[in-house]
C-alpha cells in the first residue's frame with residue numbers, strides 16, 4: 228500500500244475508531260498526519276467537552292516516534308473537516324503534476340530556514356522556496372523543492388507559505404515590499420512568519436495579509452540549529468487560530484511542541500522574553516568563566532560544578548566546552564541575539580518594566596558586535612567580556 232495512504236488510513240482508524248482505540252501506536256518520525264492526529268487530541272483541538280485524555284507521551288525509540296494513544300473520545304467529523312489536513316500533494320492525489328497553489332512555500336533559507344524547510348519536505352507535499360541569495364536554494368532543490376525568483380512567486384504557487392527571516396526590517400520587506408508576499412495573497416492563501424520580530428512588525432504584516440483576504444499566523448521558535456534539524460523546535464504561535472490548526476502537520480515535523488498564545492503579537496513577545504533571559508544568562512555565564520580563569524581556577528572545573536548544582540542547564544552544558552576552546556561556529560548568530568535584546572528592551576520600555584540586567588547584557592552584546600563578532604555564535608559574547616581591559 229502507498230505509505231501515504233497507509234499513514235492516512237492509520238490516522239483515520241485511530242481518530243475515528245469507536246469504541247475508542249487504546250494502546251500504543253508506533254509510527255515513523257515522518258508520519259505527520261498521525262502526529263497531527265495525536266497532537267490534535269493531545270491539545271483537544273477538535274474536542275467537544277466529552278474529549279478526555281489519559282496519559283500521553285512521546286519518545287524516540289530506534290527511529291520511531293512512539294505515541295501512546297488513550298483516546299476516550301474521538302473526532303467524529305468527516306476527515307476533510309479536520310484541522311490537520313495538509314495541502315494536497317501530487318503523490319497523495321495520485322496526479323502527476325503539482326496542483327497550482329496547493330503546496331507549501333518557504334522564504335529564508337539561513338541557518339534555521341534551511342533545516343526547517345528540509346523537514347517540511349518530509350510531508351510529501353510540493354514545496355517552493357525562495358532565498359535572497361539564490362544559491363542557498365540548491366540543497367532544497369536537490370531534495371525535490373522548486374526554487375522561485377520572488378516571495379510573491381512562492382506565494383502564488385503555495386497554499387501556505389512559511390518564513391524564517393533575519394529581523395523585523397527584513398520580515399517587513401519580504402512581506403510588503405515589491406514582489407513580496409502580499410502581492411500574491413488572495414483569499415484562501417496563508418502566511419506563517421516564524422522569524423523573531425517585535426509585536427508591532429507582526430501586527431503590521433498581519434494587517435497587510437488579512438486586508439487581502441489571507442490568513443496570518445506568527446510562529447517564532449525556541450531552539451537553535453540542531454533542534455531545527457531534528458524537528459525539535461518549540462513553536463510560539465499567535466494570530467489566526469484556524470490557521471494554527473491547519474498547520475498542525477508542518478508544525479509537527481518542525482517542532483516538538485507548539486503553543487497557541489492568542490492574539491497576534493503574543494508569539495513575538497513570548498519569544499523576546501525567552502531570548503532576553505537567554506542573552507542575560509549567556510553574559511553572566513561568560514563573566515563567570517572569565518572571572519574563574521583570572522582568579523586562577525580551571526574553567527573545566529567551573530563547568531563540572533555548575534552541571535551538578537541548581538543552575539545546571541542545557542545551554543551551559545552545550546556551549547561551555549566550545550567557549551573554553553575559543554570556538555564559536557554560528558548556531559545562533561550573535562547579531563540576532565543582540566537584535567533580540569534590543570527588541571526585548573523596547574518592549575520593556577513600552578510597559579515600563581525596569582530591566583537593568585538585560586540592559587547591561589545588551590551593552591556587552593553591542594560591544595561584541597563592534598569587535599566584529601556578529602556572525603559568530605552568540606556565545607562569542609565571552610570574548611567581549613574576557614578581553615575587556
Ligand SMILES: NC(=O)C1=CN([C@@H]2O[C@H](COP(=O)(O)OP(=O)(O)OC[C@H]3O[C@@H](n4cnc5c(N)ncnc54)[C@H](OP(=O)(O)O)[C@@H]3O)[C@@H](O)[C@H]2O)C=CC1
Pocket residue numbers: 334335336337338339340358359360361363391392393394397400401421422423424448449450451452558559560563564
Ligand atoms: N539561529 C538560531 O538559533 C535561531 C534563530 N532564530 C531567528 O530566526 C531568524 C533567522 O535566523 P537564522 O537562520 O539563524 O539567521 P541567518 O542569518 O542564517 O538567516 C537569515 C535569513 O534572512 C535572509 N535575509 C537577510 N537579510 C535579508 C534581506 N535584506 N532581504 C531578504 N532576505 C534577507 C537571509 O538571506 P541570505 O541568505 O541572502 O543572507 C537568510 O535567509 C532570525 O529572526 C533569528 O533571530 C530563532 C531561533 C533560533
Ligand SMILES: O=CCCC(=O)O
Pocket residue numbers: 423448449450451502559
Ligand atoms: O533565537 C534563538 C534561540 C536559540 C535557542 O533557543 O537555543
